[in-house]
Amino acid sequence: MPATFTRHTVETERREPGFGGKPPLDRRPTGGGGGDENWDSGHSRRNGPRETLIRYRMAVLSGLAGDFVFFAVLVSAFFVRQSSGHIDPSENFVSDWHPLAAPPILWINTAILLLSTLTMEIARRHLFREIDIMEEWLGLGRPAVRRAAPWLIVTILLGGLFLTGQWIAWQQLAQQGLFFATDPNSHFFYLVTGTHAVHLFLGLGALVFALVAMFRFKRVEMRQIAVDCTAWYWHAMGLFWLFLFGLIAFFQ
Amino acid sequence: MTRRLFTTNPRALALLYLLLALIAVVTGTLLSLLIRIHRTWPGLAIPPHGVIRPEDYLALVTMHGTLMIFFVLTVVPQFAFPNLVLPAQIGSDRMAFPRLNAAAFWITAASLLILLAAFFVPEGAPISGWTSYPPLSALAAAGPGQATGMDLWLIAITLFCLASVLASISFLATIFTRRAPGLTFARLPLTVWSWLVSSSLTIIAFTALFIAAAMLLADRHLGTSFFLPSGLVLNGTALNGIPRSPGGGTPMLWLHLFWFFGHPEVYITILPGMGLASALLANFTRRPVPAYRLMVAATLLIGFLGLGVWGHHLFVSGMNPYAGTAFGLTTIAIAVPSSAEVLTWLAMVFRGRLQTTTPLLFTLGFLSFFISGGLTGPILAQPALDAYLHNTFFVVAHFHLVMAMAGVFSIFAGIYYWYPLLTGRLMNEALGKIHFWISLIAAYGVFFPMHLAGLAGEPRHYAQLTGPVESFTRLLHVERGITWSAFLLAAAQLIFLFNLFRSARPGSRPAGENPWRATTLEWSPLAHPIISGDPYDYVRRPGHDEDFHPQWEPEKPF
Numbered sequence: 001m002p003a004t005f006t007r008h009t010v011e012t013e014r015r016e017p018g019f020g021g022k023p024p025l026d027r028r029p030t031g032g033g034g035g036d037e038n039w040d041s042g043h044s045r046r047n048g049p050r051e052t053l054i055r056y057r058m059a060v061l062s063g064l065a066g067d068f069v070f071f072a073v074l075v076s077a078f079f080v081r082q083s084s085g086h087i088d089p090s091e092n093f094v095s096d097w098h099p100l101a102a103p104p105i106l107w108i109n110t111a112i113l114l115l116s117t118l119t120m121e122i123a124r125r126h127l128f129r130e131i132d133i134m135e136e137w138l139g140l141g142r143p144a145v146r147r148a149a150p151w152l153i154v155t156i157l158l159g160g161l162f163l164t165g166q167w168i169a170w171q172q173l174a175q176q177g178l179f180f181a182t183d184p185n186s187h188f189f190y191l192v193t194g195t196h197a198v199h200l201f202l203g204l205g206a207l208v209f210a211l212v213a214m215f216r217f218k219r220v221e222m223r224q225i226a227v228d229c230t231a232w233y234w235h236a237m238g239l240f241w242l243f244l245f246g247l248i249a250f251f252q
Numbered sequence: 253m254t255r256r257l258f259t260t261n262p263r264a265l266a267l268l269y270l271l272l273a274l275i276a277v278v279t280g281t282l283l284s285l286l287i288r289i290h291r292t293w294p295g296l297a298i299p300p301h302g303v304i305r306p307e308d309y310l311a312l313v314t315m316h317g318t319l320m321i322f323f324v325l326t327v328v329p330q331f332a333f334p335n336l337v338l339p340a341q342i343g344s345d346r347m348a349f350p351r352l353n354a355a356a357f358w359i360t361a362a363s364l365l366i367l368l369a370a371f372f373v374p375e376g377a378p379i380s381g382w383t384s385y386p387p388l389s390a391l392a393a394a395g396p397g398q399a400t401g402m403d404l405w406l407i408a409i410t411l412f413c414l415a416s417v418l419a420s421i422s423f424l425a426t427i428f429t430r431r432a433p434g435l436t437f438a439r440l441p442l443t444v445w446s447w448l449v450s451s452s453l454t455i456i457a458f459t460a461l462f463i464a465a466a467m468l469l470a471d472r473h474l475g476t477s478f479f480l481p482s483g484l485v486l487n488g489t490a491l492n493g494i495p496r497s498p499g500g501g502t503p504m505l506w507l508h509l510f511w512f513f514g515h516p517e518v519y520i521t522i523l524p525g526m527g528l529a530s531a532l533l534a535n536f537t538r539r540p541v542p543a544y545r546l547m548v549a550a551t552l553l554i555g556f557l558g559l560g561v562w563g564h565h566l567f568v569s570g571m572n573p574y575a576g577t578a579f580g581l582t583t584i585a586i587a588v589p590s591s592a593e594v595l596t597w598l599a600m601v602f603r604g605r606l607q608t609t610t611p612l613l614f615t616l617g618f619l620s621f622f623i624s625g626g627l628t629g630p631i632l633a634q635p636a637l638d639a640y641l642h643n644t645f646f647v648v649a650h651f652h653l654v655m656a657m658a659g660v661f662s663i664f665a666g667i668y669y670w671y672p673l674l675t676g677r678l679m680n681e682a683l684g685k686i687h688f689w690i691s692l693i694a695a696y697g698v699f700f701p702m703h704l705a706g707l708a709g710e711p712r713h714y715a716q717l718t719g720p721v722e723s724f725t726r727l728l729h730v731e732r733g734i735t736w737s738a739f740l741l742a743a744a745q746l747i748f749l750f751n752l753f754r755s756a757r758p759g760s761r762p763a764g765e766n767p768w769r770a771t772t773l774e775w776s777p778l779a780h781p782i783i784s785g786d787p788y789d790y791v792r793r794p795g796h797d798e799d800f801h802p803q804w805e806p807e808k809p810f
Contacts, residue, residue, distance in 0.1 A: 051429060054429055055348050055349075055425055055429040055430075058348075058424065058425040058428050058429055059348070059349055059352070059421050059422070059424075059425045062420070062421040062424045062425065062455060063417070063421055065452075065455055065456075066417050066421075066455040066456070066458075066459045067459075069455070069456045069459040069460060070459045070462070070463055073459065073460045073463050073464075073509065073512070074463060076508075077463075077467075077478070077505055077509065080502075080504070080505050080508065081478070081501070081502065081505060084502045084504070084505075086481075086482075096482075096500045180470075180474055180475070180476060181474060181475030181476050181477075181498065182498060183498050183500070184477070184478075184498070184500050184501065187470075187476045187477070187478060191467070191470070191476075195463075
């Protein structure tokens with residue numbers, strides 16, 4: 001590697017700026033000696049810890065956009081079904097939509113899920129505290145992981161509690177004789193809560209994975225990514241649940 | 253061996269996708285020939301099977317549509333081509349999530365296997381069309397193939413939805429995070445812009461189909477009735493006693509969910525072709541794309557408006573007429589950005605120095621079909637006209653021209669153009685041109701008369717025109733002409749297949765490094781390019797020999 005280098009024309013000329021008139025990030029001066037920023041290889045910039053984190057977040061957010069559509073479709077289908085009926089022989093509009101009283105335990109479940117979102121966020125932030133991460137990175141100990149682990153475990157417990165609560169709610173409905181196949185409204189109740197429960201079940205799997213990953217992964221940024229992506233997923237599920245719960249509780 | 257088969261190399265995955273699409277397109281074409289044979293000679297016995305019964309005809313139509321739309325028109329432009337060139341065009345050597353990307357292929361392959369298995373289960377393939385409208389698609393007793401065959405169809409589609417969402421996540425993450433230094437969004441090739449929009453549409457649309465298919469499966473097996481109305485009568489038997497089904501659902505719900513997927517799907521299949529058309533026209537007219545930002549805006553606008561037009565498939569379904577008017581307006585509105593793109597391409601064709609290579613010919617073919625098929629779009633978008641034309645062959649002609657033929661010709665353009673990336677060789681130009689001219693003429697021979705048949709009232713989905721009702725027998729000679737054209741069209745593809753495999757052999761024309769003298773990065777010899785220029789910089793600088801400036805070369809002073 002020669003000690004000096006000729007600057008690429010990209011660096012010296014400003015043709016066509018990027019959108020918004022700002023010069024692209026990659027043309028910013030690298031500062032100082034350049035050091036590890038071996039920008040001729042084009043590699044370091046795309047595989048640094050921050051870039052990897054952004055890449056994973058991008059994938060999770062794209063997936064969550066799909067999930068958002070998933071639940072939005074369910075909610076619209078709910079309203080379409082709710083407002084449809086038929087005209088009987090004497091020209092009366094007949095709706096066969098029977099309102100369904102949401103089991104009160106759903107309120108407790110909602111509170112539990114919101115609490116778990118909070119604990120998840122605390123765990124996530126512990127993994128991004130600069131001083132702790134620096135220590136981990138230097139191999140001086142695992143302060144960030146040690147602080148985040150209990151919160152992650154609490155999140156797992158709360159998530160399990162939420163799913164148990166949902167199970168109890170289904171049992172209560174079943175005792176009233178309302179099953180998945182009973183009537184149009186119960187179709188939607190079980191479909192909405194069931195698909196959300198499946199998402200949360202996958203989320204619990206991700207949480208356990210993140211917990212193991214924190215202790216097992218060798219690269220610090222991969223530990224952060226495992227927890228960070230799980231956290232965004234978990235937050236999204238909490239948010240989606242608020243909407244779904246609002247639908248079930250108030251739009252009958 | 254395992255490592256070679258379960259590869260994460262995008263080019264190898266592209267080849268696998270292309271092989272998968274080849275299986276699907278050969279099967280789908282054979283099915284369409286059977287459809288044509290049956291419409292022309294209804295009494296003819298086909299050797300292994302015998303005479304095609306009406307229910308067999310419906311199974312043919314269903315499987316033809318499903319194979320072509322999902323496994324050819326979606327798989328090639330939306331999965332195979334991005335794997336082939338998307339990472340290269342943004343100056344990256346791999347996808348952002350190689351294993352996620354590879355998983356999408358294997359799920360797609362499983363989906364195709366499950367779909368094809370429907371031919372071999374008792375009672376055969378499903379018969380409710382590629383749109384699978386309930387209540388008939390929800391009832392196993394509705395006809396042959398509606399039991400196991402329909403279940404397999406639904407499982408295949410569910411898997412396909414999953415695969416396409418995973419692939420799209422990988423493409424989006426790749427576009428956003430793996431661009432080469434200097435490759436700003438204002439310098440992205442238009443193909444990459446198209447994949448950006450079509451991948452976003454895929455995530456939205458296929459999720460809707462996923463949940464709809466899951467609900468239909470619940471109706472079939474869990475006793476729900478999302479789509480099953482009360483008081484159904486099937487073959488003279490009242491069906492209120494379907495086991496456990498409470499009734500009270502509405503098939504309209506499926507129509508909305510399905511077409512909320514189905515219409516964006518049209519743009520998912522054609523947007524990559526539109527991006528490719530811009531790129532190839534610039535390449536072979538040796539002119540820059542004249543209105544780059546307009547093209548980007550039009551692509552984004554088509555994607556956005558495409559999400560709000562699904563209701564035009566439902567004009568005669570009993571939907572509120574006011575809603576019909578609204579959907580008609582949004583549909584006509586989408587003609588504006590589409591026309592902007594078409595006029596830009598026409599300007600490029602008329603003001604450029606045309607190099608009539610095979611990829612250019614197929615791009616012009618794409619343009620021709622896109623215009624001739626697109627012009628009937630605003631006609632069908634009007635509820636009053638659609639009331640007459642709905643479910644006639646006019647609609648068949650419309651979507652086969654604007655989606656199928658335009659899509660297939662842009663696929664051909666892409667394969668002729670990018671063939672050197674896979675083999676290091678060029679395809680035979682003479683054979684390519686013969687393939688093009690026969691295909692173009694035969695394709696119009698197949699689909700243009702369908703407009704006339706449709707205007708005369710010939711309905712879709714009728715197994716035959718003769719029989720107790722004689723009113724359509726005068727259209728039989730049109731049908732016969734269409735069938736002979738279809739044979740010619742299929743035969744022309746044998747030339748393509750011959751060319752495809754023949755040109756890969758050692759001894760045929762080597763391509764060299766940048767055979768089309770193109771500017772975009774898939775032709776770059778550099779592993780880690782730094783980008784300094786616009787994507788389609790076909791401008792001769794004074795004092796330079798070359799009339800183009802590749803994106804990976806440092807800017808030369810004028």
